[in-house]
Amino acid sequence: MISVAVVDAETPGNVGTIARSMKNFGLSELLLVDPPELDPDGEAYGFAGQAREDILPNAREVSFDHLTENYHTVACTATTNEGDANHVRFPAKTPRELADSLGEVDSDTCIVFGRERVGLTNDELSRLDEICSIPAAGEYPVLNLGQAATIVLYELRTVTVERTQHPEELHPHADQRAVDGLHEEFTRFLDAVDHPDEKRQKTRRMFRRVLGRARPTGREVSTLRGLFRSARTKITRLDSDDE
Amino acid sequence: MISVAVVDAETPGNVGTIARSMKNFGLSELLLVDPPELDPDGEAYGFAGQAREDILPNAREVSFDHLTENYHTVACTATTNEGDANHVRFPAKTPRELADSLGEVDSDTCIVFGRERVGLTNDELSRLDEICSIPAAGEYPVLNLGQAATIVLYELRTVTVERTQHPEELHPHADQRAVDGLHEEFTRFLDAVDHPDEKRQKTRRMFRRVLGRARPTGREVSTLRGLFRSARTKITRLDSDDE
Numbered sequence: 349m350i351s352v353a354v355v356d357a358e359t360p361g362n363v364g365t366i367a368r369s370m371k372n373f374g375l376s377e378l379l380l381v382d383p384p385e386l387d388p389d390g391e392a393y394g395f396a397g398q399a400r401e402d403i404l405p406n407a408r409e410v411s412f413d414h415l416t417e418n419y420h421t422v423a424c425t426a427t428t429n430e431g432d433a434n435h436v437r438f439p440a441k442t443p444r445e446l447a448d449s450l451g452e453v454d455s456d457t458c459i460v461f462g463r464e465r466v467g468l469t470n471d472e473l474s475r476l477d478e479i480c481s482i483p484a485a486g487e488y489p490v491l492n493l494g495q496a497a498t499i500v501l502y503e504l505r506t507v508t509v510e511r512t513q514h515p516e517e518l519h520p521h522a523d524q525r526a527v528d529g530l531h532e533e534f535t536r537f538l539d540a541v542d543h544p545d546e547k548r549q550k551t552r553r554m555f556r557r558v559l560g561r562a563r564p565t566g567r568e569v570s571t572l573r574g575l576f577r578s579a580r581t582k583i584t585r586l587d588s589d590d591e
Numbered sequence: 592m593i594s595v596a597v598v599d600a601e602t603p604g605n606v607g608t609i610a611r612s613m614k615n616f617g618l619s620e621l622l623l624v625d626p627p628e629l630d631p632d633g634e635a636y637g638f639a640g641q642a643r644e645d646i647l648p649n650a651r652e653v654s655f656d657h658l659t660e661n662y663h664t665v666a667c668t669a670t671t672n673e674g675d676a677n678h679v680r681f682p683a684k685t686p687r688e689l690a691d692s693l694g695e696v697d698s699d700t701c702i703v704f705g706r707e708r709v710g711l712t713n714d715e716l717s718r719l720d721e722i723c724s725i726p727a728a729g730e731y732p733v734l735n736l737g738q739a740a741t742i743v744l745y746e747l748r749t750v751t752v753e754r755t756q757h758p759e760e761l762h763p764h765a766d767q768r769a770v771d772g773l774h775e776e777f778t779r780f781l782d783a784v785d786h787p788d789e790k791r792q793k794t795r796r797m798f799r800r801v802l803g804r805a806r807p808t809g810r811e812v813s814t815l816r817g818l819f820r821s822a823r824t825k826i827t828r829l830d831s832d833d834e
Contacts, residue, residue, distance in 0.1 A: 369738055374728040398731050427756060439762035439808050481757065483748060485617040488641050489756035491741075495612055498738040499745050505726060513670065513732035514724065519682035565682050 350450065350508055351377035351458045352501070353415050355472065357493065358464050360384050364395030364404065365494030366461070371399040373501040374508035378407040379415065379458065395494075416475050419458035422446060423476040424500055425467050426490045436470050440479035443503035451507045459500060464493050522569040527559065530573045537576040540583040593693065593751055594620035594701045595744070596658050598715065600736065601707050603627050607638030607647065608737030609704070614642040616744040617751035621650040622658065622701065638737075659718050662701035665689060666719040667743055668710050669733045679713050683722035686746035694750045702743060707736050765812040773816045774799065780819040783826040 352370055357363050363386060367378055386392040386404065393400045415421055425437055441449065450457055460476060462468035473479070482491060482499050491499070505512070534555055538548055564572070595613055600606050606629060610621055629635040629647065636643045658664055668680055684692065693700055703719055705711035716722070725734060725742050734742070748755070777798055781791050807815070 365735065365738065368735055371731045372727045372734050372738075395735070397733070397735065438758075440757075442761060445762075481761065482745070483752070483755040483757055483761075484615045484745075485748075485752045486754040486756045488614045490640070491615050492608065492611055492638070492640065495608065495615070495738065495741040498734075498741055502725070502727075502742050502745075505728075509726070509728045511729040512726040513729045514683075514726055515681075518685060518724065518726075519688075 349377065349456055350375055350504060351379055351419065351456070352497070353379040353381060353410070353458050353460045354383065354493075354497075355381040355412065355460060355468060356383075356463050357461075358384060359493075360386055360390050360392035361395045362464065362492075362494045363407075364392035364399075366497045367392075367399035367403040367407070368395060368397040369494070369498040369501045370403055371397065372498075373505045374510065375501060375504070376403055376406075378403050379410045380407050381410060381412050381415070383407075383409060412472065412475075415458055415460060419456050420453070420478075421476040422457065422459050422478045422480050423468055423473050424459060424461050424480050424482075424496060425473065426481065426484070426496070427467075436473050437479055437481075440481040442483055443480060443500045446478075446480045446500070447503045447506050450504065459497075459504075461493060461497050519563065520565055521563050522566040526566055526569045526573075527564070530559070530569050530576075531556065533573045533576045533580075537580050540580040592620065592699055593618055593747060594622055594662065594699065595740070596622040596624060596653075596701050596703045597626065597736075597740075598624040598655065598703060598711060599626075599706045600704075601627060602736075603629055603633050603635035604638045605707065605735075605737045606650075607635035607642075609740045610635075610642035610646040610650070611638060611640040612737070612741040612744045613646055614640065615741075616748045617753065618744060618747070619646055619649075621646050622653045623650050624653060624655050624658070626650075626652060655715065655718075658701050658703060662699050663696070663721075664719040665700065665702050665721045665723050666711055666716050667702060667704050667723050667725075667739060668716065669724065669727070669739070670710075679716050680722055680724075683724040685726055686723060686743045689721075689723045689743070690746045690749050693747065702740075702747075704736060704740050762806065763808055764806050765809040769809055769812045769816075770802065770807070773802070773812050773819075776816045776819045776823075780823050783823040 352366065352375060354363060354366060357380075363380065363383060370376065370378060386407075393404060396404045425440075427437065459480070460468065462472070480500060482496055484491060531552070535552060538551060543551060595609065595618055597606060597609060600623075606623065606626060613619065613621060629650075636647060639647045668683075670680065702723070703711065705715070711719075723743060725739055727734060774795070778795060781794060786794060
């Protein structure tokens, strides 16, 4: 199981934000070292969304020692640009690399976040097992605590979330036969609208390029095919009425 | 260029959070449709970190039409489980897929976020070009506005951030020759400590497995090698003193 610990947070709102993100990404155990007071009518509960029902009231206050004694610990820190000569914050994993590596282990793991302004101290970092750092803009890599936690938990979803809200495929692509059928209908459509012979090949290629980049769904392909067919059918009918 | 728009936000704090995340991930243009009042002494500026110096004061209030008329627009929405029959929120890209696809295009793009509680309306969604949705836990996929924006901007960093705060390699692996040297030193160490002959092969394999999983840096390998060498040297010296 993967737990989350927040060490010495100042702002109840950040604790609430982290609880909400935990629930968004399938985690449930929140451990608090030296937490601020979490007033049920205050910002922690106000920011927690549905996590106010479970994660936040079940959060446990523990000591820092409790973390190091009971978990494989991962420290999250913004600055890691110290290089190979210093072992306190280096080497580190990105959140994605962390997710990949945690997918392989089964032991209880705790992701540890530090204070709002100064993060985890070097002393705390030196007692934790691994370092994780979010790649951000070199000019201003220091994220707000709640935002940093959200990103790490988001990356961990591959390990912690069984089923997302998305349908099996967020973007199911039409099968190639359906796409071919659309292209055939498009060719007949060009015929119906008397598109100049010398331009047809170029226009068909343009349409193939557009569809190729759009990667339409089956429904989109059949709707488009139906539209071109309607146009062709109507033109054919009007033409024959004219005669 | 990639811009960010927030439509009809209620909470100044969320606007500040988004501005900070923009600065963390290398974006600068913030567009606000029907924003709340952003008091320089209020939460927007309080939450903006260093973005209070530039992104927030330079944010422009614009109309929704301004977005659709001037940008390739990407709508961010939590719920997309409507399936192929509905075109309002479907198909969609994940933030990572969005980043991959935006890396290929050069036109001005605007990532559009909606209201805290209800997001973007179906009418607004239907006027935007693409849909992006963050995969989250099926039971509770609705993120706080600031958190959702942070995740999308984090994924866009591959397009928007030129240089992160990290050293070239966050985890440079020792070259294989150095690792081999450590294993040779470890073998001599086993010899020095009179490790039983019949166990040596197994112990060497154990050490190879541990190092293999740890992927040590060059510095770590040379430190470990130095330690084993110190032990062996000291044992050898004491042994010869005994004689």
